[in-house]
Amino acid sequence: xxxxxxxxxxxxxxxxxxxxxxxxxxxxxxxxxxxxxxxxxxxxxxxxxxxxxxxxxxxxxxxxxxxxxxxxxxxxxxxxxxxxxxxxxxxxxxxxxxxxxxxxxxxxxxxx
Amino acid sequence: xxxxxxxxxxxxxxxxxxxxxxxxxxxxxxxxxxxxxxxxxxxxxxxxxxxxxxxxxxxxxxxxxxxxxxxxxxxxxxxxxxxxxxxxxxxxxxxxxxxxxxxxxxxxxxxxxxxxxxxxxxxxxxxxxxxxxxxxxxxxxxxxxxxxxxxxxxxxxxxxxxxxxxxxxxxxxxxxxxxxxxxxxxxxxxxxxxxxxxxxxxxxxxxxxxxxxxxxxxxxxxxxxxxxxxxxxxxxxxxxxxxxxxxxxxxxxxxxxxxxxxxxxxxxxxxxxxxxxxxxxxxxxxxxxxxxxxxxxxxxxxxxxxxxxx
Numbered sequence: 001x002x003x004x005x006x007x008x009x010x011x012x013x014x015x016x017x018x019x020x021x022x023x024x025x026x027x028x029x030x031x032x033x034x035x036x037x038x039x040x041x042x043x044x045x046x047x048x049x050x051x052x053x054x055x056x057x058x059x060x061x062x063x064x065x066x067x068x069x070x071x072x073x074x075x076x077x078x079x080x081x082x083x084x085x086x087x088x089x090x091x092x093x094x095x096x097x098x099x100x101x102x103x104x105x106x107x108x109x110x111x112x
Numbered sequence: 113x114x115x116x117x118x119x120x121x122x123x124x125x126x127x128x129x130x131x132x133x134x135x136x137x138x139x140x141x142x143x144x145x146x147x148x149x150x151x152x153x154x155x156x157x158x159x160x161x162x163x164x165x166x167x168x169x170x171x172x173x174x175x176x177x178x179x180x181x182x183x184x185x186x187x188x189x190x191x192x193x194x195x196x197x198x199x200x201x202x203x204x205x206x207x208x209x210x211x212x213x214x215x216x217x218x219x220x221x222x223x224x225x226x227x228x229x230x231x232x233x234x235x236x237x238x239x240x241x242x243x244x245x246x247x248x249x250x251x252x253x254x255x256x257x258x259x260x261x262x263x264x265x266x267x268x269x270x271x272x273x274x275x276x277x278x279x280x281x282x283x284x285x286x287x288x289x290x291x292x293x294x295x296x297x298x299x300x301x302x303x304x305x306x307x308x309x310x311x312x313x314x315x316x317x318x319x320x321x322x323x324x325x326x327x328x329x330x331x332x333x334x335x336x337x338x339x340x341x342x343x344x345x346x347x348x349x350x351x352x353x354x355x356x357x358x359x360x361x362x363x364x365x366x367x368x369x370x371x372x373x374x375x376x377x378x379x380x381x382x383x384x385x386x387x388x389x390x391x392x393x394x395x396x397x398x399x400x401x402x403x404x405x406x407x408x409x410x411x412x413x414x415x416x417x418x419x420x421x422x
């Protein structure tokens with residue numbers, strides 16, 4: 001599955017659509033940025049409620065392709081701008097991290 | 113009215129020297145010049161000075177382009193003293209004018225202010241028309257503005273100190289306390305540089321983790337400090353050095369899950385007590401020196417050549 005397909009298959013709202021489309025290799029769900037830094041893998045989708053630009057900085061360093069913000073969190077403009085510069089996609093969903101993670105996990109494991 | 117600007121053109125820092133040669137008189141001068149005519153009474157010029165808060169008025173033609181002389185505050189004082197304040201400007205104006213050309217470097221204006229002990233100099237263009245006036249105040253403001261810009265650059269951006277032998281690059285960043293706006297920029301800068309060198313992704317990841325955690329520690333816990341990266345042939349050395357407050361119990365700080373971060377920092381996703389353990393885990397060498405009330409220096413080294421990698 002590719003980043004471009006996320007919005008349709010997961011029903012998430014695209015917030016930052018300027019990204020380099022790539023194959024999604026995995027996913028990680030966490031709100032602790034050090035934890036993301038330590039355990040998320042390159043080519044992943046990050047599911048989090050941390051809607052601020054430090055999340056983008058971590059995502060950039062780790063090589064995360066897309067950030068999905070759960071629980072309909074408001075997204076500040078400077079976060080969108082930072083993600084645009086890094087070419088990282090941002091999506092938003094009204095659903096919880098639990099639900100989103102479950103859906104993404106199912107999609108990723110079934111498409112392999 | 114005479115003022116000496118303490119910029120010795122020999123011993124000033126290179127930055128200031130560059131600046132006063134790079135800036136031109138026209139970049140610094142006041143462009144809207146208040147002028148008077150030859151027949152204007154000195155009394156009226158006195159009023160103009162008071163009203164406009166200026167200390168010198170060029171005497172020009174109607175268009176304000178051709179300059180004949182200048183009346184300074186000194187001339188006015190003398191006129192009041194001598195009882196000829198109602199005389200026209202033409203009679204008492206200084207006629208040996210020292211003027212600057214708009215394309216001259218600012219350095220000329222500074223040395224003129226020192227050499228001639230005037231408070232201001234009219235500025236002319238190539239056609240000898242009056243286009244501005246420059247005072248020591250204009251110069252001080254311009255220098256402050258430029259110096260501020262430079263300081264800002266130094267604080268936020270990389271300083272590129274000379275490399276030591278065996279070092280391919282040395283980056284130094286200043287990191288401010290609670291500056292979440294710029295947090296991560298230093299690590300991103302290092303990552304970019306290493307990507308250009310085709311470092312393998314696994315090692316790059318380890319370097320990124322160590323750099324980012326130490327950078328965030330400076331932001332979250334320190335009173336500000338520096339983050340330096342030394343990239344050698346076989347190693348990347350990261351040093352985070354801060355000005356305080358120091359770590360009370362280093363052993364405790366190294367424990368996973370232990371953190372002294374406050375609530376709002378935790379709400380941003382930091383302060384989970386994973387920073388130092390994470391940084392240590394990815395490093396080949398890791399040391400902390402800390403003194404309470406003085407500061408902390410953390411050094412992390414990651415080997416980058418396959419032969420010496422752990």
